[in-house]
Amino acid sequence: MNSAPAFAMGLDFGSTSVRAVVVDCRDGREAGSGVWSYRSGEAGVLTDPRRPHLARQNPLDYLEGLRHVVPAALAAAAASRRDFRPEAVIGIGVDATSSTPIPVDAQCRPLAADPHFAGDLDAQAWMWKDHTAIDEAEAITALARERRPRYLAQCGGACSPEWFFSKIWHCQRVAPAVFAAAHAWLEFADFIPAALAGVQDSRAVRAGICAAGHKAMYNDAWGGYPDAEFLAALSPEMAALRERLPRQAVPADQVAGRLTASWAAALGLPAGLPIAVGGIDAHLGAVGAGVAPGRMVAIIGTSACDILVAPPGAAPPEIPGVCGIVPGSVLPDCLGIEAGQCAVGDIMHWFVTEICRGEAALHGRLSAAAAALRPGQSGLLALDWHNGNRSILADARLTGLLVGMTLHTSQADIYRALIEATAFGARRILDQLESHGVGVEDVVACGGIAEKNPLFMQIYADVLGRPMRLSASTQTCALGAAIMGAVAAGTAAGGYASVAQGQEAACAFQERVYRPDPAAAAVYQRLYALYLDLHDSFGRPRTTFDHAGVMKGLLEIRRQAEA
Structure with a gap:
């Protein structure tokens, strides 16, 4: 590596804001950062009360955010480091939520920039948690089972309404004018590098295998995206769209393009900087958290993503209910495995704001009160399906459930039960992985909840029965993106020769380790059996069991906890 100071920039586009982080390539330390909240909608999300499953974002917010966060991060780095100057930035990496497809015109400009579509929700970015395409996802799943079962083998057995083609086909059905006006659709994580590099041909965009493989059924083994004959069975227009999508999908350590002079001037960076291929926020967060074979990274925030890697041949070609097994999607030389839950922090936010009618500060008070409860003392058991189930049932039509309430049930009781439900959901995912030969020795957590709420971490350790560590970085997604930017820059510029070298230099863990408490783990094992x-019963068709046994079991566990 070059001895002169070299820095990489990671751009992290989350659900409500964008963050830029300047990282020292020598040790991964953050030199400066900037954050900007999306301005459109509520907390950056556009909704429609007539369509409760709709969640959109204004893609112009993404571009505007760049003009704020990059100069802010550069200024912060200059203030904190005497050896920093913008010319020392050697590369840029990008992560974003997924699947968040954006309709674009023939020059790859967002359709939302056209005044004719400015106020049209269907012309905006279709946010990852938009579930309007439930019918389309089910139809794609049924068609693939009949004609292309191998498509489903890669993605856990079912297509999700959160995914690329489900959303685009739904747009064609409900907003044909938008669909007709869109020359192509680009994933959020592909759109940003393309915009910064001035790419104006959708076919020339270097798509990330991360989003394409996990969210768009892309695989080189069958020629990339689902074939034209398959898409034509949805509609002729969907088949025609395939010809306007990016030609190739590659890992995130590759170069997507170079920073244009106009963007360089706007951001305060050197023109020509290499921009790495974009990746999904959770996947690059796993890179920044030090993901490796045998280690699961749990990104716990508004939702949860569980990311693992396995050497080629060390994982089965299919794990039912897992959101994808894709070569090169996390680490270039490994299989990337993704599972997750549709809502975690969103459930807690719903309970505090909609049920308790409280403000954000109530989270702290409820966490403190819930921490005073012993496992099983609430007498409650919940299902964490308030936004459907991603893994392992892959069913967006499922909803949340709370069992065991009495006239004495408190807000803290429910708050703890909801945390426990998300932990049980994570345990079910872990059990599914291990039953198919993917071993998990330890868990590293990152994300807003993991960093802020010790109660969450201890409950997860007790339920999962494994040590829980925290990444030393509080910005693992941005760090992972920066690592990719430094790999794209290469060693001659002061970057890394490989992602593994970047992780070795930049990734670390906090000293504190949350270890399972044997007594608590024993109680949670009994509760987990009832959770299953x-x-x-509620998630699988034609399953019957003794519902009364759950209630009586909860009462007995509560009695013993209170003894």
Whole structure:
């Protein structure tokens, strides 16, 4: 590596804001950062009360955010480091939520920039948690089972309404004018590098295998995206669209393009900087958290993503209910495995704001009160399906459930039960992975909740039965993106020769380790057995069991906890 100071920039586009982080390539330390909240809608999300499953964002907010966060991060780095100057930035990496497809015109400009579509929700970015395409996802799943079962083998057995083609086909059905006006659709994580590099041909965009493989059924083994014959069975227009999508999808350590002079002037960076291929926020967060074979990274925020890697041949070609097994999607030389839950922090936010009618500060008070409860003392058991189930049932038509309430049930009781439900959901995912030969020795957590709420971490350790560590970086997604930017820059510029070298230099863990408490883990094992009864009874068709046994079991566990 070059001895002169070299820095990489990671751009992290989350659900409500964008963050830029300047990282020292020598040790991964943050030199400066900037953050900007999306301005459109509520907390950056555009909604429609007539369509409760709709969640959109203004893609112009993404571009505007760049003009704020990059100069802010550069200024912060200059203030904190005497050896920093913008010319020392050697590369840029990008992560974003997914699948968040954006309709674009023939020059790859967002359709939302056209005044004719400025106020049209269907012309905006279709946010990852938009579930309007439930019918389309089910139809794609049924078609693939009949004609292309190998498409489903890669993605856990079912297509999700959160995914690329489900959303685009839904747009064609409900907003044909938008669909007709869109020359192509680009994933959020592909759109940003293309915009910064001035790419004006959708076919020339270097798509990330991360989003394409996990969210768009892309695989080189069958020629990339689902074939034209398959898409034509949805509609002729969907088949025609395939010809206007990016030609190739590659890992995030590759170069997507170079920073244009106009963007360089706007951001205060050197023109010509290499921009790495974009990746999904959770996947690059796993890179920044030090993901490796045998280690699961749990990104716990508004939702949860569980990311693992396995050497080629060390994982089965299909794990039912897992959101994808894709070569090169996390680490270039490994299989990337993704599972997750549709809502975690969103459930807690719903409970505090909609049920308790409280403000953000109430989270702290409820966490403190919930921490005073012993496992099982609430007498409650919940299902964490308030936004559907991603893994392992892959069913967006499922909803949340709370069992065991009495006239004495408190807000803290429910708050703890909801945390426990998300932990049980994570345990079910872990069990599914291990039952198919993917071993998990330890868990590293990152994300807003993991960093802010010790109660969450301890409950997860007790339920999962494994040590829980925290990444030393509080910005693992941006750090992972920066690592990719430094790999794209290469060693001659002061970057890394490989992602593994970047992780070795930049990734670290906090000293504190949350270890399972044997007594708590024993109680949670009993509660988890009841959770599985509820999980299968409400989540799997034609499953029957003794519902009364769950209530009586909860009462007995509560009695023993209070003794």
